[in-house]
Structures are given as C-alpha cells and as structure tokens.
Amino acid sequence: MTRRRISPAIGLIVAGSSLFIFVLWLSAYLESDIRWLHFFQAWMYIAAVALSLRHSRWGYFVGVSAAGLWDYINLFVTSFFRSGLHWTFGWISSGQLQRLDQIVAVPGWIGNLLVIVGSIWAYLQMADKRRSDLARVVFAFVLTTAFFAAAIGICQPRYLPLFRAMLHPHSPW
Template sequence: MRLCTAHEIQSCAYRRQVRFVGYVRLQALHVENFFGMVEARLYADSAQVAIPQLNNCSQKLLFRVIFSVIEMLSIVNVTAATAPNGSQRPYTKLDWAIVVSCLLFIFALAVSAYFESAIRVLHTFQAFIYLAVIAGALRHQKWAYGAGISIAAFWNYINLFVNTFIRNGVETLGAIISGGHVANPGTIIAIPAALGHFGMIAFCLWAYLRLRSKRLTDISILLGSGAIAIGYFAAIIAIFGPQYLPLFRKVFRL
C-alpha cells in the first residue's frame, strides 16, 4: 500500500477546506436573504413601529467579517493538518459543529451591538469567550468543552427562566410569519443566540464524551473552566454593562 506524501496530504486538506468555505458562504447568503425578507416585512409595518435600517454597505461589511473569520479558521485547519504526526489530531464534523454554533452566537452579538451602541464594548469582550472556546475545541481541549457548556447553559437559563428574552424572540418571529403587529422586532435576535447556545451545549458534551482520555479528575477541569468563563462574563457585565447586574443577583439570590 502506497503512503501519501506530505504534499498530497496538504493538497487534500486544502481541497476540503475550500469546499467547506464555499458551503459556509452559500449558507450565509441564504441567511442574508432570510433577514432581507424579515426586514422587508418589518418595514411594511413601519407606520406602527420605527426600525433602524441596515443598509447594503453595512450588510456587506457584516457578512465580510463573518467570511473572514471562517476563512481564517480554514487556514488554521490546513496548517494543522500538515503538522507532524502527534502534534494535532485531525478536525471532525463535530469540531466544526462547535465552531458554527459559536459563530452563530457571535453573529447575534454583532447584530445586537450594531443596533444598540451602549452594548458594543460589552459584546466585543463577550465574544472573546466564544473565540476561546473555538480555539480550544479545535485542539480537543477539555477546558474548552467545560467553558462552552457552562457559558451557554448559564446564558440560556437566564434568558429562559429569569427574564423572557428568548420567549419574546419566538413570539416576535411568530408575529412576523403570521403578519401580525410587531411590538419589539429586535428581540428576534434571541432565536439564533439561543440556537447557537443549544448547539454548543450538545456538541461540546458530545465531543467530550468521545474523548479517549477521559479521567475522573476531568470534573475539576470542566467545572473550573466553566467557573472561569462565567466569572469573566460577570466581570465584564460589572464593568461594561452594570444595567444587567440585577439578573445575576436574581440567579444567585444576592
């Protein structure tokens, strides 16, 4: 049996990443078209609700940023695939599912920050949590799975049971689809945010369970990384978004 040369391995890895980037670009265009339809529906009701418009230039800039992140990750993937044996395990579809889930929430952060300038700095620092999870998950690090599960579960818990942000987003989507009155269209961004977090919980847990090097001491790694992620989140809330501190007090009954 003939063994593949390093050049053949690199070429194969590059072709895989080109196909992946092409697929992501196609899906992003579908998402852009969907939000364009939603925007048209919202503006049809502009006599009742005033909504800031996202112009074509801003749309192109937003999606260009998303494409740049995807392409950067694909370059990292090709580099790692051609590294010496044992230095990096190959990436799987499960790894990329974690990446897409994180990027979906980062997308929600970016859209929210675009329409509300008061939370732009907060959301910028919040995005670093998800970039760290991406970096760690692509290297199959246990701490990344713990941080991803914890921050996603914590955020979803707050917005499902402490306030009604996710429920309001679902109701807004239902009103748009049925052609009803939309009181607060901005809450629709809660849907991709929540979906991204549910994906992070499921895929990070699945990825950890598939590891061969599981140990009982992993509990401390998972809990410790989760505590650090939530602690960092609480710190940036206190510094850049103190208006959200009452939510933390309700969660921890302070």
C-alpha cells in the first residue's frame, strides 16, 4: 500500500478544522443549550476534511464556504470575535481567566482562517481548474449556508436573525 503525503494546504484544512471542531466541543461543553447546533455544525468541517483528503474540489469549496461564513459573521455581524479578543487580552494582562465562553471565539476564528487559506491554496494547486468551478463554489456556499441555517432553525432559532444581519455588515472595531 502506498501512502499519500498530505500537502501543506490540506494540512491547513485538517488543522484548522480540527481546531474549530475542538472549539465547538468546548463551547458546547460550556453552554449545554448549543450542543446540538455545534454537533451539526461540526459535520460541515468533517465533510470538508474528508473530501479534501481525497483531493476533491468539493472539499475545498465546502471548507471555504463554511469557514468563510463563520469568520465573516464573527468579524462583521456579531461582536463575538471582538469580545473574545477583549477577554483574551484581559487574561494575558491579568493572568486571570474569565469568560472562556467568549475567549473561544479567538481560536475558532483562527481555525476557520486556516481552513479558508488551506482550501484556497489547495484549489490553486489543482491542475484541472474549470470555469464551471465558479458555479460550483456558489452552489457549495448556498448549500453550506442552507445547512447551517437549517441547523440553527432547528436547534437555536434565536440565531436566525444573523442571516438577515449578514446583508448589513458593520465595522468590527
């Protein structure tokens, strides 16, 4: 059996997804009411990793869609990432860990950024890029967003207004 070496781009997807899935787990541990939402959300990243390890463009498209949406929402729609930075710097300066439920936004955002970079990098390394890939990435984004919206609608409907707010981004600072 020959063993395929994992490229650095795929490594970023795996590492970023693993970090984010850990953040989802930790966040669900801290707040039991979001466990099912985070369970379903993790499956988008598991799918991205599984497809990316097979060098499928769909894995890259799902990865950039799921991670891009999460990072966008947390940078331009909510204050979760900004609050996480605030509490992270407070922890660093005081040595006292407070608001871990907010701090998790920072490694979550970083994990998603790794998935975005890895997905774009892996796609750019593909020899058989097609013009129709633009339609495929849009399709992947629509399906990924619909899956996320369905999971939110079923598990935590209070977060559904985020989707309307995405159309009206604001400065994160």
